[in-house]
Amino acid sequence: MQYLSQLFKKSFLPLFLILINSMLFAQEEYTLRGTISDETNGETMFGTTVYFKGTTIGTTTNEYGFYSITAPEGKYILVVSYVGYKEIQKEVFLNKNTTLNIEIKEDPSLLDEVVITATDGSERLNIRKPQMGVVTLKAETIKLVPAVLGEVDLIKTIQLLPGVSNNGEGSAGFNVRGGAVDQNLVLLDEAIIYNTSHFFGLFSVFNNDAIKDVKLYKGDIPAKFGGRTASVLDVRQKDGNNKRLELNGGIGLISSRLALEAPLFKKKGSFLLAGRSTYAQLFMGLADDLGNSKISFYDLNLKANYEINENNKIYVSSYFGRDVFNISSLLDSNYGNITGNLRWNHIFNDKLFSNLSLIYSKYDYQIVLDFVKLDWISDIENFNLKYDFGYYASDKIKIDFGLSGISYNLNPGEITPSTPTSPINPLKLDQKRAFEAGAYASVEHAITDKLTARYGLRYSTFNRLGGQAIKNYANNQPVVYNQGLGIYQSGEAVGETEYSRGQTIEQFGNLEPRLGLSYKLTDHSSIKGSYTRTAQYLQLLSNTASVTPLDVWTTSGTYVKPQLSNQYALGYYKKFNDNAYSFEAETYYKTTDNRIDYIDGADLIGNNTIETEILNGEARAYGLELMLRKNKGRFTGWFSYTLAKTEQRSFGGIAGGPGINNGNWYNAPFDRTHDISITGMYKFTDKWTFSANAVYQTGRPVTYPTGQFEYDGSSVVIYNNRNASRLPAYHRIDVSATYKPNRKPDKQWKGEWVFSIYNMYNRRNAASITFGQNYNTVANEATRTSIFGIIPSITYNFKF
């Protein structure tokens, strides 16, 4: 009894008193927030880690450089760190809600570090983000990779990463994890870009001088993005140097560029104006029968911002680009994207950040054929209003939520006579209107020191609006199988249903969960898993081997259902030697429903009723992606390897018949079994840097002949099952050398010479192989078309 009372007095009582004490004087929590930017030019930093030293309390900055951390009252050392920058440590006394904006400076000794961050922005932080399958690239890294004709290109650079490839030289776009080109959501400052290439994939529309950074989400797509099933390429332009006037430019063999940045409004804002253009009169008279020809393209990028006060900042960005061809007097064609975005960042309170954007984007293609007196134009445009919020609830929970509405207007094709005496009658393919909306919420939850989870949900709806008539078909079969001929043909149209502008033709709604989990195994390694479900309501129709500007965007509706995709992914990440090396392995399995496919002999160009040319199908893809990177030292670079398979199949469905390829799985057109890329950069001296990349890919699937027969005096080729054969393997090596004279180091003007050779050993990689009879010898032969042989180039880049 006495023992017990002693125990009570010595332990429980003090404990009890402390408890009372703490209840009476409970620890207050305060929030520290602010913006992290670059000291030299004021650019906000995305993905910078900000945390309290010795704790797990911290976060990474968002797209606008904003951070917010909440912690109990006390004294802390705030650490701000980003790869390639000097780490800042600052003492902070947190006794009230505080705003602290910090500028960080690039570390010259670290300038050559390869700035690709795979999953988290900092290696020193204990918080592990469950985001997986994402790669961040800074414009500086893109500059280091040798490119065709000295034009650095972010689309070509991302293809050096695992899981990303493209459908051959001369074709536009890129493929991620076996996804088609139209399954990538490409955003430039939040505006949708429909065609990422100039000149059929030779160059991209992104002028590197105007780019700040790029994030590619390969699979684990955050809930705030929707509308595409394979990836999101989020490209952001620079805000513009808000400290002083800066000039960047370059003069190359085929094009030149100039970018101007300067502060505005007494350094409360800034702007960026960049342009790039090929020299006119290019490639004249190279082909005799085409005589006087001109091919050119240009880009114009604009961005401006103004900081109204500590809690409000507005931005305006715009892009305008065009490709122009003139083929003597026969043909005039031009196409391009135009975008505009008005944004308002508003910070409601220290924990709640918001961004409201009003966005416009349009892609159009026009061709005038003088000899037929015909003018063809097709376009797709959209208006988008989105409101995104980030709520930094506590040091363990961050919530993102928001809304988005996109209104689409598609003009699949309009033919007008180009002169009053033209024999052509006007023809307009039905204009399509639609509205896509999305609402999402996503929570990032640091459950324990080692385990972080992200659970999000997106709900998307799609309304195909009226204002056109939809054809009806006998037995509801737009496509039917003709048993006799063994082919699919158009069904019989039996009238139309007229929909007025106010009506809805079809409506769809889909729940898209986005889940991720990350577990820290050791201080230097982690594993992650994710599940993503996405819906896509737009498709790009193409049945040629390459994507051409005549391919037309179409939307889900009566006959075309939304694509729905599920992706499961697992990854392992490890860093060695204080982040001198890093290793990543990711494996994924992806299924997509309602992927449409074309019947044999489909006629898509200028067709008003594509439902007569397609069958509904499904796709599946799986693969293993490995990447080993050397991040520090004179020699840096990466080795990436992807082993993958992508296939699709279509049954006959309501059309009857065996389907495409007899309803069996067959290789998708962009299936690449092996994809190896090796990139290396070597800093030889202060003046000379060398870089090289080597690429090897399994040839893409094609349909090859398996025989021939004689008919009507000529040889008719017999073709095999669709995509059952492969082109020869694709491989090449590019090299480049950069020389920085730097004769006057204290002068503002800095120049460098870049010498590069694309495809060093001049391999004629087959872009396509076609088969037929030689007109003169009547022998059957295979003709290979290859696009780029060896191409040397010199570019002079300058910076002021």
Place this chain on the structure above:
Amino acid sequence: MNTLIEIIRKNILKSKHALKMALLGLIAFSCTDVVDISVPTEAPRLVIEASLGWEKGSLGNNQTIKLSLSTPFYDLTPSPVTGASVRIENVTNGDVFIFEDQQDGRYTTADFEPIINNTYNLEVIYNNEAYTAQETLIPVPEIDRIEQSRIGGSDPEELDLTIYFNDIENEVNFYYATFLEGNDLLPLRIVLSDEFTDGNEMSIFYEENEADAEDEILPGDMVDIYLFGITEEYYDFLGRLIEQGDNAGDPFATVPTRLKGNYINPGNPENYAFGYFRVTEFVNEVYTFVE
């Protein structure tokens, strides 16, 4: 087929190449080579070339059907089929025509009776399997006139010609024309429909194939011209056949497909035959270029 490419095809064959090169746009950098690529080989299949033609104004009683086997892609040696039995039945009036095996892949008859708009049924029995097809005899108008010029084509100095004929009104009509010039080995083939030109005078333009640039057409050169009236199904088939023939060297070609004709093997559907059974009226003119 109310499509853009149709309109272009109809109006200017000559610039199909230019259009494609424009779409290609990579003339500066691209390069085409003939390469040695091995391709797989499938088992030989029966090929039935049954193109029954009735020249306008003649009896049309002599007809030949050719049977052969398909061969590996690079091997063009003929592979004739003998020992088959071939017969045609006029379903409309019940007449039957037996074709005799000439022991060299050809099967002939001298008794055929072509009647406009009658339906004919072909049956071939080979290796104990039966292959059948059905077609209707489609009439064709006369070629009204042929005009030559120099300015019409892509080369203002080269000779070219245009044939004119009158479409039959209030009917859906399809036409097939072939042009074989001088010593050329392969003809130019064109198919048309009267979709935009019903009841009007229609025209077809011919000029030397660009692959044959060395061999300029000179006054005195002759072009052997055929014009056939065909069914819509054959029009579709020929359209695809011609397009695939043009595919060589074209990276923007549509994905090629297996060209199955209209033969079915009712007993064994997988074992169909290649080729096409057509019964058409045709006109033939040989035009000689003048100065």
